[in-house]
Amino acid sequence: EVQLVETGGGLVQPGRSLKLSCVASGFTFSSYWMYWIRQAPGKGLEWVSSINTDGGSTYYPDSVKGRFTISRDNAENTVYLQMNSLRSEDTATYYCGVQLSYWGQGVMVTVSS
């Protein structure tokens, strides 16, 4: 059974940083692309980042490019999202996913002073 467990969310002030982690199990982690998407309160889904199997290629929308960094540790079956220079508009539930097929339960990030 595929399991994805996100941690690291919380309340953070604008301009500060936060790092999300997602531990995966139930599949061969190193064989799949991994993703982060987010959902602001009461809003739709937004793609945030993708990373290929060896971590050599990463992708972001303009809304987070230069501020967010996705990475992975295939030995630890974990994908990360380093979020810097956080803004109020980054407030959302963040979901990690595998191959766009399965998503974790999500972790809330609130950016507020």
Added chain:
Amino acid sequence: DVLMTQTPVSLPVSLGGQVSISCRSSQSLVHSDGNTYLHWYLQKPGQSPQLLIYRVSNRFSGVPDRFSGSGSGTDFTLKISRVEPEDLGVYYCLQSTHFPNTFGAGTKLELK
């Protein structure tokens, strides 16, 4: 960026009925590898999204055959027949042919 226009925004349905949701893209979703990366998700209240259909018309594991996807190029449709209570929620299309990947705004399926 590829704009995904999803209609309708809200879709009232009677249990046992049939509905269709449209998703149109601002440019072709045919990838250079020949595949079309258009997917459909359902998000039930308080839950994470669940994949229903991948690459236009392929039902994901465990998805009942009441769900079907069709379309090509820029015009795609999700059909749900014999609607059941567990089908209620918000449906999203997603294109992953082009970066940035983009979602439709969602269609809320609710009881009449």
